[in-house]
Amino acid sequence: MNLRRPGLSPHPARQLEIDSRLINDQGDCYVIAEIGHNHQGELQKAKELLRRAKECGVDAVKLQKRDNRSLYTAALYNKPYDHENSFGLTYGEHREFLEFGMEEYQELKTHAQELGLTLLATAFDIPSADLLRELGISAYKIASGDLKNIPLIKHVASFQKPILVSIGGGTIEDAQRVYDSVAPINSKLCFLQCTATYPAQPEEMNLRVITVLRERFPDLVIGLSDHYNGIAMAIAAYVLGARVIEKHFTLNHTWKGTDHALSLEPIGMQKMVRDLHRARAALGDGIKRVYPSEAQALKKMGKSLVAACDLPIGHRLRPEDIAIKSPGGGLAPHELDQFVGRVLRLPLHTDEFVTLRHLDG
DSSP states (O other), X not given: OOOOSTTOOOOTTOEEEETTEEEETTSOOEEEEEEETTTTTOHHHHHHHHHHHHHHTOSEEEEEEOOHHHHSOHHHXXXXXXXXXXXXXXXXXXXXXXXXXXXXXXXXHHHHHHHTOEEEEEEOSHXXXXXXXHHTOSOEEXXXXXXXXXXXXXXXXXXXXXXXXXXXXXXXXXXXXXXXXXXXXXXXXXXXXXXXXXSBOGGGTOTTHHHHHHHHOTTSEEEEEEOBSSSHHHHHHHHHXXXXXXEEBOSOTTSSSSSGGGSBOXXXXXXXXXXXXXXXXXXXXXXXXXXXXXXXHHHHHOOEEEESSOBXXXXXXXXXXXXXXXXXXXXOGGGGGGTTTOBBSSOBOTTOBOOGGGBOO
């Protein structure tokens, strides 16, 4: 496939492999259904989310892992959490209610494998990263909030697994710092353009950063962690060169929890995956050509050179003797000039196609 669009020239090193799935400029988008804690702390609901995500055609599902006691200060952990989306009296109780441990993760990983899905997870701290390493997941996600957490990022990079880093709330210099820290340890790095707003407004998506990242890091696959409330931005991102799309996923927008409102329900996720596949096909190879499927429309709408009136043998053609009319299929209008001044050796009748056989010489 010859990608000739500016900024989309394939780079031989720009590829990433996750669980035997090769991601590169020439291929389909790698789609991650971000479940996060939309399972509401219920294992069976999490399994149902995995099953429905598979039906939508995604490549992977992603959870979030936190070691809450070590992650939060005592003041934040014990802070009263009086909120409509709360699952506990304090913020710590709320987070613990939503948290899965090793047993649940093992069951969900097995379930994902049975479905033919890859299970990924965001590691929010080093103990969580170590648990996920013991679990044996195929790739790790670093959230935007940890873009400057180089100790965590380097720790995860040392596992020698693919590492996807969202750069929401950061600058290109923050991304460069991550690259400089990870590259000597692990080449399997992917940056996800992200706006850490839930949901993100179109004017703050800044999708052109995808192009900037591709130019600055020509050896990296670039993607989008998409917090827009809809599917349009993912398609635009693919056209700009994003080859990983992460999108929040739920079964019901009205469920209790902050992420459900901006998450795609199954019908939306299915449409997004479908349109991403169509976008790849629609981009083509950049070589302009005429397709057989265009013939009927072009014949109906196209124009041909025809006689403007009855013309006898020996008549020397003048501009006013030739009209341009539909249908197409005859000599094209751009050839008009070469016929003016030529002598007819056969008569032409009104609206008859002008052909070379009508002309002397």
